[in-house]
Amino acid sequence: MYKETVYSAFNLLMHYPPPSGAGQHSQPQPPLHKANQPPHGVPQLSLYEHFNSPHPTPAPADISQKQVHRPLQTPDLSGFYSLTSGSMGQLPHTVSWPSPPLYPLSPSCGYRQHFPAPTAAPGAPYPRFTHPSLMLGSSVPGHPAAIPHPAIVPPSGKQELQSFDRNLKTQEESKAEKEAKKPTIKKPLNAFMLYMKEMRAKVIAECTLKESAAINQILGRRWHALSREEQAKYYELARKERQLHMQLYPGWSARDNYGKKKRRSREKHQESTTGGKRNAFGTYPEKAAAPAPFLPMTVL
DNA sequence: GCTCCTTTGAAGTTA
């Protein structure tokens, strides 16, 4: 039964149609994230105003209007923010279609018909949304909450204990320790990362999956299936995220974290694509990614 | 406990 389901789903995916317009456009347009820059002269709410506006405002029917107050919601958060839409109309004509999935997905998770781009009724109030990293931290003047911005990652308690033990070590070591203890300021999340954060729980619930790699594949496909307006929402969020990040950490650069994680060697990367390491489903990427034959249904 | 997997996008580095 399980095998049958998996085969069916996999065969479906192999014949999974690309989104409408993919591969058919003759005049490629700039990517959404490039095109989605606000034009000059469009009044922008300050970040403080964004985060301290007491009441969410229903969005106008025409999202291309110069200001859209669009509080969105996640279940565990109480705040909201409003965003300014500068160029919602300047969206890419289409998006590239992702490569076939490496993981066999169930139709309810991987098949496009099951996750159409959500649409809101015209004039309906926008759902609340507060991405944690968009919430005010203590470093924002005038804000009562002493919650640090989540981009700052303090060392873990374990590391702190370890560093406490090392107090007896040499000054040089403690100096190096101090450097290591410096909280890491993380990169602001991009549009897709924000989308993943919001939708992950939903996918987990729908698909009863726990493997992040598999979930991310589903989310990647859903991202491509989103309407341009829906994607624009996340590009706008990401823009705000970067803006806030710049305000909170003016001197920060992505260079600060560059190379901090262990650099993956090309050999290792190639190894992974040529069968060196198993993925989350215990299969080898190159085998799963290869064009799959149309497998016959197998009843166990 | 570190790294990989897997996704997209931003930003860094390299040629």
Next chain:
DNA sequence: TAACTTCAAAGGAGC
């Protein structure tokens, strides 16, 4: 400037 690389999140798996 184009191409390539790294890192953001997530959590199970493997070493």
